[in-house]
Amino acid sequence: MVSPFIVQAISYANIVTLLTLSLTLTYLTTKVPNFMQGTYAMVGVYVAAVIITMLSSKFPYYIVMPLAFVCASLVGAVVGIATYYIIIKPLIVRGASTLMLMIATFTGDFILCGILYVLADILVNYNVPYMIGLAFTNYSLMLGQSMPLILSLLSVIALYVILYIILYHTKFGVSVRAAVENPALAQTIGVNLERVRLFSWILSGMVSAYAGVIWPFIPGVGISSPTYGSMQLPLIFAAFIIGGIESLVGSVIGGYIVGISQTLLTVLTGQTVYGFVFPLAVMTVLLLVCPRGIGELIETLIISRRSLKKV
Amino acid sequence: MASIIPFLEYLSIIFGIYLLVSIGLNIEVGYAGIPDFGKALSFGIGMLAVYPIFYKFLGPASTNPVTSIMMLIAILVVSFLIGFLVGFVVTVPAVRLREDYLAMYLLGVAVIVIWILHYNVFVCPATGNYFITIPNLFAWAGSAVDKAWALTVIIVAIATLLICQKLCSSPFGRILKAIRENEMVVETYGRNVILFKLIAMGIGSGITAMAGALYVLWQSCVSIGVNAQLYWTFIPWLIILLGGLGNLYGTLIGSFIFALLDCTLRTYLNTFTLPFGIPVSHVLLWIGFGVTMLIILIFRPEGVIPEKPIFTKPIRKLKALKKQKESQKQ
Numbered sequence: 125m126v127s128p129f130i131v132q133a134i135s136y137a138n139i140v141t142l143l144t145l146s147l148t149l150t151y152l153t154t155k156v157p158n159f160m161q162g163t164y165a166m167v168g169v170y171v172a173a174v175i176i177t178m179l180s181s182k183f184p185y186y187i188v189m190p191l192a193f194v195c196a197s198l199v200g201a202v203v204g205i206a207t208y209y210i211i212i213k214p215l216i217v218r219g220a221s222t223l224m225l226m227i228a229t230f231t232g233d234f235i236l237c238g239i240l241y242v243l244a245d246i247l248v249n250y251n252v253p254y255m256i257g258l259a260f261t262n263y264s265l266m267l268g269q270s271m272p273l274i275l276s277l278l279s280v281i282a283l284y285v286i287l288y289i290i291l292y293h294t295k296f297g298v299s300v301r302a303a304v305e306n307p308a309l310a311q312t313i314g315v316n317l318e319r320v321r322l323f324s325w326i327l328s329g330m331v332s333a334y335a336g337v338i339w340p341f342i343p344g345v346g347i348s349s350p351t352y353g354s355m356q357l358p359l360i361f362a363a364f365i366i367g368g369i370e371s372l373v374g375s376v377i378g379g380y381i382v383g384i385s386q387t388l389l390t391v392l393t394g395q396t397v398y399g400f401v402f403p404l405a406v407m408t409v410l411l412l413v414c415p416r417g418i419g420e421l422i423e424t425l426i427i428s429r430r431s432l433k434k435v
Numbered sequence: 436m437a438s439i440i441p442f443l444e445y446l447s448i449i450f451g452i453y454l455l456v457s458i459g460l461n462i463e464v465g466y467a468g469i470p471d472f473g474k475a476l477s478f479g480i481g482m483l484a485v486y487p488i489f490y491k492f493l494g495p496a497s498t499n500p501v502t503s504i505m506m507l508i509a510i511l512v513v514s515f516l517i518g519f520l521v522g523f524v525v526t527v528p529a530v531r532l533r534e535d536y537l538a539m540y541l542l543g544v545a546v547i548v549i550w551i552l553h554y555n556v557f558v559c560p561a562t563g564n565y566f567i568t569i570p571n572l573f574a575w576a577g578s579a580v581d582k583a584w585a586l587t588v589i590i591v592a593i594a595t596l597l598i599c600q601k602l603c604s605s606p607f608g609r610i611l612k613a614i615r616e617n618e619m620v621v622e623t624y625g626r627n628v629i630l631f632k633l634i635a636m637g638i639g640s641g642i643t644a645m646a647g648a649l650y651v652l653w654q655s656c657v658s659i660g661v662n663a664q665l666y667w668t669f670i671p672w673l674i675i676l677l678g679g680l681g682n683l684y685g686t687l688i689g690s691f692i693f694a695l696l697d698c699t700l701r702t703y704l705n706t707f708t709l710p711f712g713i714p715v716s717h718v719l720l721w722i723g724f725g726v727t728m729l730i731i732l733i734f735r736p737e738g739v740i741p742e743k744p745i746f747t748k749p750i751r752k753l754k755a756l757k758k759q760k761e762s763q764k765q
Contacts, residue, residue: 157535159472159542214733223470226538227672228732230472234669235725241718351661355550358543365539397554400547411528411540 128343129391131273135342137383138276139165142335144363144375145283146328151369152304153324154212156225160233161360162353163240164329167203168196168336169347170240170247173259177252185263196333204329207232208322233354240350257347260340272341279338280376283331287372296323344390359386362403366410368417377418381406442698444585448653450694451588455646456667457674457686458592458599459639464672465681465742466603467635468615469526470538473545475667476525477518477640479552479659481647484514486567486657503572510652511591511645518644523637530632549663557658566658569651584653591649595642600683602638604745611635612681612745643667665721673728679738688739 147161172192179188211228220228248254291297302310303320311317340347359382367378382403390399410417456474463469488510529540557567576583602608610631613621618628647667651657660666670693678689700720707715731738746754 155535157539211729218733218736220732220736222535223464223538224732224736226470226472226535227676228729230669230672231725231728231732234665234721235729238718238722238725241716242713242722245714245716245718354664355546355661358546361539361543365536369536395554397547397550400550404543404547407540407543408528411532411536415532415536 128269129387131269132342132344132391133384133387135272135276135338136345136387137380138273138280139335139339139342140359140363140383140386141280141376141379142276142283142331143360144367144379145280145287145372146331146335147360147364148367148369148372148375149287149324149331150328151364153300153321154216154225156212156222156229157361157364157369158207158328159226159229159354159357160207160236161328161332162355162357163233163236163350164200164203164332164353165336165339165356166240166347166350166353167236167329168200168333169256169340169353170243170350171196171199171333172337172340173252173256174247174250176263177250177259180262185266189263189267193334193337196337197330200329200331200333200336201326202329203236203333204325204327205322207329208325212321212325213318237350237354244350255348257340257345264341267341269343272338276335276338279334284372284376300324344387358400359383359403362407365407366403366417371417374418441581442702444581446694446698447585448581448588449698450691451585451592452646452650452653453671453674453694454592454687454690455595455649456643457671457678457690458596458683459642459646460671461675461678461680461683461686462599462603462611462642463636463639464675465679466608466611466615467632467639468534469530469632469636469639470534471541471636471639472538472668473541473543474643474671475659475663476541476545476548477522477643478647478650478667479549479663480518480521480640481514481644482651482657482659483552483556484517484644485510485648485651486569488513498575500575503575507572507587507652510648514644514648515641518647519637519641521644522640523633526633526636530629530636545668546664549659549661552659553661553663565660566656568656571655572652588649588653591645595645596683596687599642603683604747607631609745609747615681669728670724673724673731676728676731676736676738679740679742681742682738682740685738685740 143161143165146164147158150156150158172195175192175195176188179191207229211232212225215225215228244252244254244256253259289297291301299310299315300320300323302313303315303317307317336353339345363378363382364375365378366381367374367376385402385406386399388399389402390396393399456478459477460471460474463471488506525544526537526541529537532540553565557565571580573580573583573587603611610621610626614626614628614631621631622628674689674693675686676689677692678685678687697720700723701717704715704717704720709715713719
């Protein structure tokens, strides 16, 4: 059988990859790093916890789990739409700088965290445990350790294939790519920039909340409070920067580097905290050597210096 | 009337400490244009700086006012220097890059250092608690110890404000502002942009570290919670945006408004009741501050006092001459 360490490492890497992919998606269209990404996943965790606690005694698991995934994705999509319309759009309309947009998403993170805290306080009255990870214990024991591994691996592949098909084989995908390349030019040709941005925020919210449902099932992950998501944010950012912030393939590579190294270090040192240090160190070195991330590194290795200078 | 004095003491301490942190942040953001989303890092470093000094040199609480004031000054200086060094060194890898890289990098470093401090350093081995108590520096003041702290914090904060105002109107501050506006121009005039940015970051971090040291000394307990990012990064951002970026007197007003609101709400929060069984807690304040921040960002991004150009002596003279000429013509 597969050793529990590999299960933990690969499923964790998959979750980081899913979150990084959704971060990259919104970055490409809106040009702002979303500081709420971790808390988006926590939304999924809370929705799934509520559904599992309410329905697990009435229905078998093969109904409850898909329902949890669907509901979490829907709520995630709603949160994405709300973020776009309440936080991002009013600022873009007023011509705010990247700094202002960053502060706005940073603020949004605290608002969302606060709402989840209030929700957690209310949900305690309905038998949902305050330490939210405990809501998943029964299912985690029942479904076994390979569930998060298989499910997260399939999700990453599926998301990548879906994104590829949408971006390269549909008319909408062409407009998305045009908007990413040059927003002003795309707008003059008639691409609806707002639709592209809305699409990316909805997809980002959906994927993150979906990933959030798988998260608590991974062995060794103890999710206790809504701030857990924002505390994991450095890892997502590290994966994002390691992958080169504007490349989808890069975010998959970055996600794997960060996820696997984090788990490896955590197991070796026996403390979650030190698992953070290695991804951060990799990020720091990459920022010093080649700030554009793995994507640029590969380019430099393949293409000779002279041809790069011409570019 | 009896309860107003503790309230005022608490208010002035909170005001002074947030003023210090926000001055540090405003020098970084408002003057040098570095988006520091990891202010809690230097605050934590300041907290950490106090701990070894206390245990190495002081030991039990001092009974002599002169010694303890000397001690306080030594701690402030050391924490400033350590904060300066940490701010300087941490920023080096990302300082050449765009602001979004810098923001993500600084946030990452801060959150990770807070985790390490919280779970490994500030854990008392004997009790397993996430804090370490230290002797109160002003224990000799007896029952007036809180008054002494309030006075000290206010004096340090106001002195720092005046020094920084002087510093920011000097050529140094004007170069920082020029860097924020256009790095290329400053480089063309032969200034080292990277060095100036790093120094600004160092000064900002140093001042924040001083605030961290004062906070720890007042509480006589060293601890950094997992919500440090909220208290020592988000709220200073709220204060400087409320007061106005690139404007230290705006920061003064911003932190006073914040401290007044915070202290009043905390005192009277328990008297409220909410529908739907929503528990009354500090979390509601988070949401409230967050919404306030969004409103400021959308409707008044320049703050209460918008930034004004710095008038140096020659410019003032020229303006006076212009006025004289105009009046002579008339």
